[in-house]
Structures are given as C-alpha cells and as structure tokens.
Amino acid sequence: MAKQTLDQKLAILSDAAKYDASCASSGSTKRHSRDGKGLGSNEGSGICHAYAPDGRCISLLKILMTNFCIYDCSYCINRVSSNVPRARFSVDEVVRLTIEFYRRNYIEGLFLSSGVIRSPDATMSDMVQIARKLRHEENFRGYIHLKTIPDASPELIEEAGRLADRLSINVELPTDAAVKQYAPEKKPEQIRRAMANVCIAKDASGEKTHTGKRPPRFAPAGQSTQMIIGADGSNDATVLGQSTRLYSSYKLKRVYYSAFSPIPDSSAKLPLIRPPLQREHRLYQADWLLRFYDFQLDEITSVTRDGNLDLEIDPKLAWALAHRAVFPLDVNRASREMLLRVPGFGVKTVNRILTTRRHRALRYEDLMRMGALMKKARAFITAGGWTPGGLTDSADLRARFAPPPEQLTLF
Amino acid sequence: MHRVSLPPVGTAKAWREAARGFLAARVPPEQIIWGDHAAAPDLFGDASLPPAGGPVSVPRSFVTMAETVVWHSDPERFSRLYAFLWRLKDAPHLMTDRGDGDLAHLRQMEKNVRRCQHKMKAFVRFREIGAPDAPRRSFAAWFEPSHHTVEPTSDFFVRRFSDMDWRILTPDVSAIFEQGKLSFQEGHTKPDLPEDAGEALWITYFQNIFNPARLMVKAMQSEMPKKYWKNMPEAAFIPQMIADAPARARAMAEAAPTLPPARMAQVQAQLASHASAWDGPAEDLPKAIRACTRCPLHCHATQAVPGEGPAKADLMVVGEQPGDMEDLTGRPFVGPAGQMFDSIAAEVGLNRKAAYVTNAVKHFKFTPRGKRRIHQRPETSEIKHCRWWLDAEIAQVRPRLILAMGATAAQSLTGDGTRILARRGTVETLPDGLPVLITLHPSYLLRVPDPAVRDRATAQFRQDLLTAAGMIAQHASCSREDMPH
Numbered sequence: 001m002a003k004q005t006l007d008q009k010l011a012i013l014s015d016a017a018k019y020d021a022s023c024a025s026s027g028s029t030k031r032h033s034r035d036g037k038g039l040g041s042n043e044g045s046g047i048c049h050a051y052a053p054d055g056r057c058i059s060l061l062k063i064l065m066t067n068f069c070i071y072d073c074s075y076c077i078n079r080v081s082s083n084v085p086r087a088r089f090s091v092d093e094v095v096r097l098t099i100e101f102y103r104r105n106y107i108e109g110l111f112l113s114s115g116v117i118r119s120p121d122a123t124m125s126d127m128v129q130i131a132r133k134l135r136h137e138e139n140f141r142g143y144i145h146l147k148t149i150p151d152a153s154p155e156l157i158e159e160a161g162r163l164a165d166r167l168s169i170n171v172e173l174p175t176d177a178a179v180k181q182y183a184p185e186k187k188p189e190q191i192r193r194a195m196a197n198v199c200i201a202k203d204a205s206g207e208k209t210h211t212g213k214r215p216p217r218f219a220p221a222g223q224s225t226q227m228i229i230g231a232d233g234s235n236d237a238t239v240l241g242q243s244t245r246l247y248s249s250y251k252l253k254r255v256y257y258s259a260f261s262p263i264p265d266s267s268a269k270l271p272l273i274r275p276p277l278q279r280e281h282r283l284y285q286a287d288w289l290l291r292f293y294d295f296q297l298d299e300i301t302s303v304t305r306d307g308n309l310d311l312e313i314d315p316k317l318a319w320a321l322a323h324r325a326v327f328p329l330d331v332n333r334a335s336r337e338m339l340l341r342v343p344g345f346g347v348k349t350v351n352r353i354l355t356t357r358r359h360r361a362l363r364y365e366d367l368m369r370m371g372a373l374m375k376k377a378r379a380f381i382t383a384g385g386w387t388p389g390g391l392t393d394s395a396d397l398r399a400r401f402a403p404p405p406e407q408l409t410l411f
Numbered sequence: 412m413h414r415v416s417l418p419p420v421g422t423a424k425a426w427r428e429a430a431r432g433f434l435a436a437r438v439p440p441e442q443i444i445w446g447d448h449a450a451a452p453d454l455f456g457d458a459s460l461p462p463a464g465g466p467v468s469v470p471r472s473f474v475t476m477a478e479t480v481v482w483h484s485d486p487e488r489f490s491r492l493y494a495f496l497w498r499l500k501d502a503p504h505l506m507t508d509r510g511d512g513d514l515a516h517l518r519q520m521e522k523n524v525r526r527c528q529h530k531m532k533a534f535v536r537f538r539e540i541g542a543p544d545a546p547r548r549s550f551a552a553w554f555e556p557s558h559h560t561v562e563p564t565s566d567f568f569v570r571r572f573s574d575m576d577w578r579i580l581t582p583d584v585s586a587i588f589e590q591g592k593l594s595f596q597e598g599h600t601k602p603d604l605p606e607d608a609g610e611a612l613w614i615t616y617f618q619n620i621f622n623p624a625r626l627m628v629k630a631m632q633s634e635m636p637k638k639y640w641k642n643m644p645e646a647a648f649i650p651q652m653i654a655d656a657p658a659r660a661r662a663m664a665e666a667a668p669t670l671p672p673a674r675m676a677q678v679q680a681q682l683a684s685h686a687s688a689w690d691g692p693a694e695d696l697p698k699a700i701r702a703c704t705r706c707p708l709h710c711h712a713t714q715a716v717p718g719e720g721p722a723k724a725d726l727m728v729v730g731e732q733p734g735d736m737e738d739l740t741g742r743p744f745v746g747p748a749g750q751m752f753d754s755i756a757a758e759v760g761l762n763r764k765a766a767y768v769t770n771a772v773k774h775f776k777f778t779p780r781g782k783r784r785i786h787q788r789p790e791t792s793e794i795k796h797c798r799w800w801l802d803a804e805i806a807q808v809r810p811r812l813i814l815a816m817g818a819t820a821a822q823s824l825t826g827d828g829t830r831i832l833a834r835r836g837t838v839e840t841l842p843d844g845l846p847v848l849i850t851l852h853p854s855y856l857l858r859v860p861d862p863a864v865r866d867r868a869t870a871q872f873r874q875d876l877l878t879a880a881g882m883i884a885q886h887a888s889c890s891r892e893d894m895p896h
Contacts, residue, residue, distance in 0.1 A: 007615050014619040032570035036591055041571040048634065049533050050645060052621040053653050055630025062620060070678045080678050081671035100609045101616075103550065103575065104537045176710050189702070189714060196713040196739045245711050248779030249738075261624045262660060268668040275625050297779075352509040359504055366510025 004087055010097065012087040016067040016078050017113055020170075021226055021258040023048075025059045025108035025143040028165040028221035038139030040102060040109070042165070046143075047108050060111040060145060061101050065089055065127055069115030073172070073183035074270050075231045077263040078115045084265055088117075094130050095138060102142055109143030109165075110134070116149060124152035124160070131163035143221075150186070150194040157194070158218075161201055166221040166253070169194050171246065174239045178232035182269065195250040198223050202251075222253035229283060230276040231260040237297075237307035240286055244297050247290075257283040282309040289316055292347055293340045312402040317343040320380055321398055327380040328388050332361050344377030376401065414444045417489065419584055420562060420595045422447070423481045427474070430493055434467045440497045445489030470506045473499060476521050482559045483520045491517060527558045532567050534639045535579055538607040547590075549576040553601050553642055561586050562595060569593055610644045617645040623656035624663065696803055700773055701741075706796040708774035708789070713738045718769025718804050725883050726766040727810035728752075729801065731819040731852055735784050738775035744768050748854035752816075755853070755873050761880040767808045771823035772797045794823045805845070813845060814879050817852025825849075836875050838882075848882070850875035 004012075026046035033040055048057035066088035067078040077084055089097075098110045112130060116123050127146055134140040146164040148157055161167055169191055173179045176188040198219065205218035225246060227239060243255040259275035266272050286309055289295040293316070300315050301307055303322040310318045320327065320343050329338055331353055339350045352370040356362060363384035368374050379391045379400075391397065413433070417425045433443060477492050485491075495513045499505050508514060531554060541549030550572075554561075561579060565586040568577065578587045580599040587594050631649075640646035697717040703709060716733040719742060728744075736746035744752060756763050772793055777784040789797075801823060805813070815821045822828025824847050825839050834849045841847060851872050859865045 007612060010612055010615050011619045014616050018620045018622050033573050034570050036573040039572070039574055041567075043567070043570075047529070047533050050617060050643065051631040051635040052617065053628055053631050053649055053656065054622045054625045055627030056622075057634070058617070058620060061616065072675075072679070080675050083669045083672055097612065101613060103548070103572070104539075104607070104609050104613070105535050105552070106609075106613050176704075189709065192713045193741070196741075200739055244779045248777075248782060248784050249711075249713060251782055259625070261622055262663040264663050265666065265669055266663070272664045277625060277627070355507045356509050359508055360510075362510060369512065369515040370509045 006093060006097075009087040009089055009093070010063070012085050013064045013067060013089060014062065016064045016084070016115075017062045017111075019077065019258065019261060019263065020062065020111075020113060020147075021056070021256040022145070022168065022224055022254070023057050023059045023062060023111065024166075024221075024224075024254065025145075026221070027253060028143060029217065031141050033139070033141050038141050039099065040140055040142035042108075042141065042143055049106055049108065059108045060143065061098055061107045061109070062111040063089070063094070063097075063113075065094065065112060065114035065123075065130070066117055067115050068117050070118075071116055071183065071185045073186065074267040075172075075182055075228055075260060075263075077265070079267065081267065082265045091126065091130050091133060095133050098134060098142075099138055099140065102140070107142075109140075109145070111145040111147075113147035114149070120149040120151045121153050121156060124149045124156045128156055128160050128163065131160065135163050145221075148194060148198070150191045152194075154197055157197060158201060161198065161205075161218040162216050164219055166224060167198050167219045168224045168226070169198075170226045171242070172226070172228060173232050174227055174229075174234040174242045175232070178234065182231065192249075195223065195225070195246070195252075199250040223250065224252055224254040224256060226256040226258055228260050229257050229280055230273065231270055235307035236279070236283060236286070236304070236309045237301040239283060240290070240297055240301065243287060244290060255287065257287070278311050279309070282311060282315060286315045294337060295319070295341075313398065314343070316341070317376065317401055324392055324397075327392050328382045329380060331367065331381050331383045332357055342377050342380050344373035344375070344380075346371070412442055412444065413438060414446070415489070416446050417481075419447065419559070419597060422559065423478050423563070426481045426489055426492070427477070430477075430496060431467055433493065434469075434496060434500065440490065440494040443490070443493060445493065447486065447489075467500070469496060469499060470503050472506050476517060479521045479524045479563070480517055482524050482563050484558045485520065488520060491520075524558050524560065524563075527556055527560045528564045528567075530639065531556055531560050531564050534635075534643055535568075536610075536643055537577060538604040539609070540605060541576070547574075547576060551578045551580065551602065551604055553604065554579055554581050555638075555642060556581060556583065557638070559583055565593060565595075614645050614648060618648060618652060621652055623652075623659040626653065626656045626660075628653055696800075696807060699803075700800050703773060703800065705799065706774075706793050708772070708776055708793055712774040712776070714741050715773040716741055716743050716770065716775075717773065717800075718767055718808075719743050720767030720769075720808070721765065722807070724765060724767040724808050725811045726761075726814060726879060727805065727808055727812070728763075728766050728768045728814045729816065729820040729824065730768070730770045731817050731854075732770050732772040732789055733775045734786060734854075735775070735777070737770075743770055747857055748852070751853040751856055755869070756876055759873060759877045759880055761876050761883075767804070767810065769801065769804055771801060771820045773800055789819055791822070794819060798823050810845070812879060812882050813841075813847045814875075815847050815849050817850075817855065820852075821847075821849050835871060836878065846882075848875065848879055850879075 024046050026044065028042050030044045031042050046059055048059050050058040052058060067084065068086050068088060069078045069080055072079045072081050094112065101107045112127055114123050114127055131144050131146060134144065144164040145166040145168065146160050148160060148167050148169050150169055171191055172183055172186065179186055179188045202218045205215045208214055227242065229239060246252050246255055257280050259277050259280040261275040262272040286300050289300060290297065299319060303318050304310055309315050320341065329342060331339065336350060336354060339345055339353060340347065349370050349372045353362060356366065361384050364386035367383060378386065379388050379397055382388065415429050473496065480488055480492055495517060498513065505511055505514060535552045535554050537550035537552045539548065540551045561581055561584045568579065569588060573591065576589050579585060580602060582599065585596045585599045587596060700717040701715050703715050709715065716737050730744065733743065734746040734748060737743055753763055772789045776787045776789050778787055813824060815824050818828035818831050821831060824841065831849065831851065835851055838846045838848050851868055853872065856865060856869050856872060859868060
C-alpha cells in the first residue's frame with residue numbers, strides 16, 4: 001500500500017469522527033497569551049468558526065487519532081468488521097495540524113478521539129502524549145477535548161484531565177441492554193465507573209489541600225457524553241430518564257443526543273433509516289426544560305403518548321396545552337417559576353419581565369420588545385391591554401401551532 | 412447648534428468625552444448634530460465643543476452599552492445614544508425598563524454589533540505572508556465587517572495571537588499587530604494574499620466532517636450568512652457539497668452489507684487476550700459482585716460495592732446499601748454515615764479495621780433530583796436478590812458476630828425488618844446458630860431532626876457498639892483459653 005499523505009489521512013480520520021455530535025468549546029477557564037510566550041486563548045464562551053451544510057457547528061478540529069479499532073459496535077463506521085479505509089496519524093501530525101489550523105483562525109482547539117488499538121491503555125497514552133506535547137512543547141492555550149477510553153488506567157485519565165479542558169465518555173445507547181446488543185465489547189458498568197472516576201477527580205481538584213494550595217485544575221469544562229437516538233427501540237422517556245440519572249450522578253455538563261445516521265458500509269444488524277432529526281431536536285428541548293426550567297422528568301413524559309415526545313410541537317407547549325387550567329397567567333403577578341412555564345418565554349425574557357415590572361405594569365407591546373415569542377405566548381398570558389379570552393381553552397389551539405396535517409398520496 | 416464629528420479610530424472614547432461635556436453643560440439633544448468622519452459638513456453647525464461642565468454620573472450599564480453601540484454602522488447611533496442619555500439623567504431606572512422603546516432599539520443595535528464582533532472572531536481567515544520557519548511568523552487576512560467592529564474586536568486577536576505578527580485588513584479600519592504593538596490604519600483595498608498550503612488541508616477537513624445524510628442548509632445559513640462566504644476559502648465548496656449530498660446518502664442506504672475484512676478474526680483473538688480486568692473468574696468474590704446484574708438496580712448505579720476488611724474477621728458489620736459517595740468511590744462506609752460509624756466505634760474501642768464491613772444491598776438505589784441523588788430504600792425483592800452475595804461474604808469471612816444496622820440489614824439477615832427501635836440491643840440467632848446483634852443505622856442518627864431524640868439514639872447506638880465490642884472480646888478470650896499451652 002502506498003504511503004498515505006497527510007491530506008488523505010485527514011480525509012479518512014475526519015470522516016470517521018463526524019458522528020460525534022459534540023463540538024463545544026465553551027465553559028472552560030479564561031486564559032490568554034498576551035504575554036507572547038504561547039499561542040491561543042479561551043474566552044469562556046465558545047466560537048463556531050464555520051458551519052457545514054449539515055447545520056453543525058465546526059468549532060474544533062474533530063478527528064480520530066486512528067480509525068483502526070478492535071471493537072465491533074454495529075452503529076459505528078469504524079467497527080472492526082467494516083471495510084472503510086483505515087489510517088493513523090502520528091503524534092506530531094496531530095500536533096502540527098492543530099497548531100497550523102489554530103494560527104489561521106480556523107478552530108478553537110482540538111477534539112481528539114480514537115478507535116481502540118492494541119489495548120485501551122496504549123491508545124489512551126498516545127492521546128495523552130498529543131495533549132502533553134500541545135500544552136508543554138507548543139505552549140498551546142486553546143481548547144482541548146479528549147475522549148477517554150473507558151477501561152484506560154486511572155493514572156492516564158488523571159493526566160488527561162490535567163491537560164484537557166473537557167473529557168468525555170460516550171454511553172452510546174440509552175439502555176444497558178442495547179449496549180450489550182449493539183456494542184458487545186463495551187461494558188455499561190465500566191463506562192459508568194469511568195464517569196464516576198472523572199467526577200471524583202474533578203471534585204478533588206476543587207478542594208484546597210491542608211496547606212491551602214489548590215491542586216492542579218482537572219477538566220475545567222467538565223465531562224459530557226453522547227447517546228445515539230433511534231438505533232435501538234428505546235422511547236424518549238427512557239432516553240431522558242437515562243440523561244437525568246447521568247446529570248445527577250456524575251455532574252455532566254452536557255448529554256448530547258445524536259440521531260442515528262446512515263454510515264458507509266453499514267452493518268446488517270442495524271437497518272439504515274433517515275436520521276430522526278426532529279426527534280433529536282425535541283430531546284434537546286426537553287433536556288433544556290429539565291436543566292434550566294425546573295421541569296421534572298415525569299411532567300414532560302406524562303403528557304405524551306407511549307413515552308415519546310410530540311414531534312409536531314415542542315415539549316413546553318405540549319405541557320402547557322395539557323395543563324390549560326393554570327393559564328392564562330398574569331405577567332404582572334405570576335411567579336418566576338410559573339413564568340418559565342409559559343411557551344414562548346425564555347429565561348432571558350422572564351428575567352427582563354421581573355426587572356421591569358418592579359417599576360411599572362407591563363403591556364403586551366412591552367413583551368414583544370423583551371424578546372418573547374408572542375405568537376406562542378399570547379394564548380397563555382394576560383398583560384396590560386391583552387387578555388386571551390376564549391383562546392386559552394379553544395379546541396383548535398393545538399392546531400394553530402402544529403404543522404398542517406399531510407394528506408396521504410393516492411396511488 | 413453644535414456640530415460634532417467623531418474620528419473613525421478611538422470613536423468610543425471621543426463620543427464619551429463629547430457626550431459628557433454636553434450633558435454637563437445641559438445641552439439638549441436637539442441642539443447637537445452628531446456625525447462621523449464620513450458625514451458631510453453641516454452648514455449651520457458650530458464645530459466648537461461646549462466648555463466642560465461639572466461631573467456627571469450615569470449608570471454603569473449605560474456606559475457598557477454605549478461603548479458597543481458607537482461601533483454600529485447606523486449614522487444615527489450617536490444621536491440615539493445621546494437622546495437616551497438625556498432622558499436617563501432624570502430617570503436612571505430607565506436602564507432596567509426593557510419595555511422602553513428607545514432602550515429596546517439601542518439594545519438591538521448593541522446586539523447587532525456584538526453579533527458582528529462574534530462573527531469576526533469566527534470568520535476571519537489568516538493566510539501566512541512570511542516564511543513558515545521564521546522565528547516570528549506573519550499572517551494577514553482580508554475581512555468585510557457589517558459594522559465598525561475592527562477596533563473593539565482587535566483585543567481578542569491580541570489575546571489569542573501574541574506570539575506572531577498579524578494584520579486584519581478591511582475597507583473600513585485595519586488592525587496591524589507587529590512585534591507586540593497594535594496599531595490601526597484607515598482605508599485598505601483588498602490585497603492579493605499569497606496561496607497558503609494550510610488552506611487546502613482545511614478544505615479537506617471541511618468537506619469530510621460534513622455528514623451528507625443530515626442536510627440542514629437553513630441551519631447553516633442562519634449562523635453563517637452568505638455575506639461572509641466570499642472571504643472564507645471553504646465556502647466555495649458548499650454548493651457542490653449540498654448538490655452531492657442526497658445521492659451520497661442514498662448510496663449509503665442502498666449499499667449491501669459487506670463481508671468483514673480478513674483481519675477481523677485476528678483482531679478479535681487479540682481482543683480476547685485484553686479482556687477487561689473486571690470480568691475476573693467467578694470465584695473471585697468482589698469482582699463477581701461488581702459484575703452483578705441480578706436485579707435492575709445495576710442499570711442506574713455506578714457500581715456494586717462489595718464488602719471490605721480482613722478475609723477472616725470476628726465481627727461483620729452489615730449496613731443498608733451504598734450511598735452517593737460509596738457509589739462513586741466503590742468502597743463501603745466512606746460517606747457521612749460511614750464516618751459517623753467510625754467515630755462512635757473509635758469512642759468505644761471497636762477496631763473498624765479488624766471488622767469486615769459490608770451492605771445488605773450492593774447497589775445504590777436513588778432518584779435523581781437536579782444535581783443530587785436522593786437515597787431510596789431498597790425493596791424486598793432487591794434485598795432478597797442481594798442476599799446471595801451477603802451469604803457468599805458470610806461464608807468467606809466466617810464471623811463470630813454480625814452487627815445488623817438498620818431495618819434493611821435486619822430484614823436481609825433475619826427476614827424481619829420491622830420494629831427496629833424495640834429490637835435494637837438484642838441478639839437474634841440465625842438458623843445456623845450465628846448471633847446477630849440488631850442496632851440502628853448511623854444515617855438515622857444523622858437524619859433525625861429533634862436534638863433530644865438524636866442524642867438518645869446516638870447513646871443507644873454507642874451502647875450497642877459497646878455490646879458488640881464486649882462480645883468480640885469475650886470470644887477472643889474464650890478462644891485464647893482454647894489454645895493448647
């Protein structure tokens with residue numbers, strides 16, 4: 001086989017990495033290189049340097065170190081039984097690509113993942129070596145996200161955490177049974193232990209020692225994980241149940257939902273379908289309600305049929321339509337908790353309502369200026385100069401938001 | 412009539428000083444004509460600034476907003492800011508009134524500028540203009556912002572790229588950073604920047620990170636509007652990528668599954684030799700416990716927590732189930748209840764290190780509540796499933812006494828988990844003759860709200876540990892007497 005060029009390797013190893021949804025570069029410590037002795041900065045909030053036509057943000061150089069893999073996970077393009085072309089970057093090639101892309105302002109940093117080669121420890125130690133070289137030899141101060149290999153040794157995870165901004169381990173599928181079926185070599189309990197270890201190490205790095213010294217920072221942007229949606233038969237209640245447990249158990253920053261997407265040279269075990277993008281979108285909305293709007297899991301899943309979210313309307317609207325008795329709310333009196341439940345009001349809008357109504361009563365036009373989506377919200381609120389009348393309880397309220405029914409084609 | 416013309420570089424500072432002067436001199440907005448350097452000289456204006464008056468104070472939040480809004484491309488920006496400032500001097504609370512029309516307009520302008528700044532940080536593309544092996548590398552970019560965003564955004568590039576020279580040239584104001592010094596110049600035309608080898612690699616990356624099976628062109632364009640495309644090397648390839656996507660996705664779906672490559676068998680044999688350490692032989696008890704899936708609790712807990720202590724111990728202490736800390740660390744009795752047990756055991760001279768400590772149920776049962784986990788009592792079926800492991804531990808450790816702490820431990824060992832307060836301090840005997848001393852669970856001591864009740868319970872718990880220590884000591888002396896002289 002002819003020796004692959006850097007360009008060929010990059011094509012293979014970025015193609016292999018694109019099924020990981022995460023590309024965030026936010027939430028880490030602020031740092032800069034104003035001193036002229038290093039390269040890069042981190043602003044706290046992330047930057048998307050480009051968007052691909054799949055609508056996904058390109059913030060990091062997201063590549064695999066190698067797509068050789070000894071595992072055989074049915075949903076994965078890199079599984080051992082697939083015939084995709086294989087490649088492997090050297091440590092220096094990854095370092096060079098990261099630095100050169102960064103200097104041209106293409107990226108915020110590196111998101112490095114890998115197929116498992118030889119043994120978990122050998123793979124992880126190569127990844128750690130790349131991060132070490134970037135940080136210590138190139139004085140790179142941009143963002144580094146390392147995917148950890150679940151059964152790598154704790155010392156390697158420890159070092160990875162000191163070098164990287166974020167660590168992640170994918171739970172892959174919503175239930176243990178599905179993981180056993182589709183990723184036979186992966187052990188769900190082992191993935192959870194690895195997440196627990198990262199969580200403990202991160203907690204420990206926040207505590208001062210008895211001498212008052214702060215231990216080195218550990219993955220300041222936290223850990224995240226990804227679940228593939230639509231490959232197995234789990235419903236949304238199962239998926240969201242799994243993520244609430246993950247958030248509460250391991251203090252995850254994010255659970256990413258990735259609609260199962262056709263891959264080249266797919267396995268016979270998983271039928272190829274159009275990726276359920278709308279379902280993915282609704283899961284993210286529900287995830288947000290759980291984390292920032294004080295919704296409980298059963299509130300979201302109890303208003304849906306068969307434990308799946310309504311694909312036609314968003315979960316907050318679905319909840320409001322099922323609980324019309326609490327509406328309309330008076331925006332001049334309602335509590336913060338209740339205002340957050342109004343469809344069309346976001347956290348920012350609610351904060352603006354609360355500050356402004358200290359001075360004066362709010363009118364309908366005020367709400368529009370505050371960024372509320374009045375088309376949705378107006379059926380659920382009263383304000384100065386506005387009352388929804390019979391709209392709140394009207395039978396066709398749902399139909400005003402849902403897309404019009406599609407007629408089946410005759411043939 | 413006053414006329415002010417603000418310079419293109421340092422606009423924010425110049426506006427602030429002028430506005431401060433006018434406000435101090437109580438000049439109303441309708442008597443000022445604001446213009447930037449591009450504005451035509453006004454026939455009726457008086458170019459002189461009013462004499463500076465006394466100090467003026469405005470809310471900090473206005474200053475922050477104004478420092479962004481002055482960079483907007485709207486020629487009215489200065490007069491809008493001053494008009495609002497004029498209203499603000501008598502009603503400072505206006506800054507928090509998000510329903511106010513003037514403020515809403517300014518906030519919208521602020522948002523536009525911030526977005527333009529953000530897009531500049533994202534979409535500026537440097538090309539190398541110096542030698543790649545030079546000690547200090549040199550890059551340049553051509554960019555066309557919608558607002559006057561170069562000056563306020565340049566510090567971002569200084570923070571990020573201080574170890575190289577760079578210049579961002581625009582038709583408006585250009586930023587030049589050389590040898591650690593930042594300067595601004597006006598009016599550049601589009602330069603011919605040399606070809607850059609890094610660009611070809613970037614385009615390869617852009618084309619390959621794209622997933623043709625999930626085409627969402629609208630989502631891309633709302634975040635990366637077409638007006639930026641002409642200065643982004645990768646954007647030229649977008650139309651072709653979109654055009655090819657449906658066929659590529661269809662081809663993936665239609666392709667028949669292939670046979671696995673020949674090396675698969677070899678790889679899987681290799682994999683077997685690296686089998687996970689946690690899947691040890693079944694006779695290795697802690698490992699077997701960790702791999703337990705006998706009841707559904709294993710699905711949500713991190714790990715099963717086996718007992719800990721000497722392989723042979725006189726005393727076995729049985730608690731309820733691992734808590735949050737135990738679940739995360741994989742070790743029993745390390746959480747608050749475990750520490751409570753340790754401290755009281757130390758008081759009565761009970762050596763915890765010499766005892767084997769374990770739980771009736773090996774997995775943590777909980778309900779998630781935000782970022783916390785709330786302990787839940789195990790059900791009878793779960794206790795029964797886990798009795799399998801407790802029996803295995805008892806068979807291995809062969810204790811002389813078991814201390815059952817709390818209802819779950821009592822239920823697991825004796826089959827009865829009721830009336831613990833009445834039964835505590837008493838010894839019950841298992842069918843095989845092994846004595847079980849019933850006591851309270853230390854977490855009860857932590858949870859009970861009434862201080863008087865808590866003190867009584869703590870005293871009772873201490874008394875029971877003392878009893879256990881006494882019974883162990885008695886056993887020990889008996890066995891010494893048994894020893895041949």
